Amino acid sequence: MIALFPIAYLPPVSWCVAAWNQQKIAIEAHEHYQKGSLRNRCYIAGPNGVQRLSIPLLKGKHQQTPIREV
Template sequence: MTDSSSTTVYLSTAYLAPIEYFTKLLSHDYIKIEQYDHYVKQTYRNRCTIAAPDGPLVLTVPVIKPETPKCIIRDIRISDHGNWRHLHWNAIESAYNHTPFFEYYKDDFRPFYEQKYEFLIDYNEALFQLICSLIDLQPHMTRTTFYQT
């Protein structure tokens, strides 16, 4: 339960969210992940940008969308098409292997590119929780129970 002085922010799910996403955690008491919004292609829900040696590199998690015209994010499944886990991990390792501290964190991230998740929102949430633990944040995070307007 929130009191009158607490603040809540509603966020979409995000694959390896940008730093701006995490700044919201510092300025709000409660985080609600909106799981009933409509899935929109080409957004950070299933895309991230990493700093590769040749410039920014966009990584996209392939998804399987139900046949309905507007489907909610919690129903989006991850596709195993194209060996994307291997490609993403190789790109991340190539981009960051020679940077300070990557050797200390790579074993934390590697399992996310070895095991399968059925739903995008579950995968993103697990990565989000890992990152929060690594940067010592303990957000009060829950998923929405209905669409928040």
């Protein structure tokens, strides 16, 4: 069986562990890009605490672009 995972920009450790524990994985390519999800943001440790990084969207948060076109 193939496990289906959402695409993620610098995925969290829990995503990596879950993927590592599968024999086969597939990355979802037919979903819509959603602002404010793992698809466009991540958190990293910085010198002043946790920093949030995100990929800006050119057309705003309501664009319904398929993930394969991003």
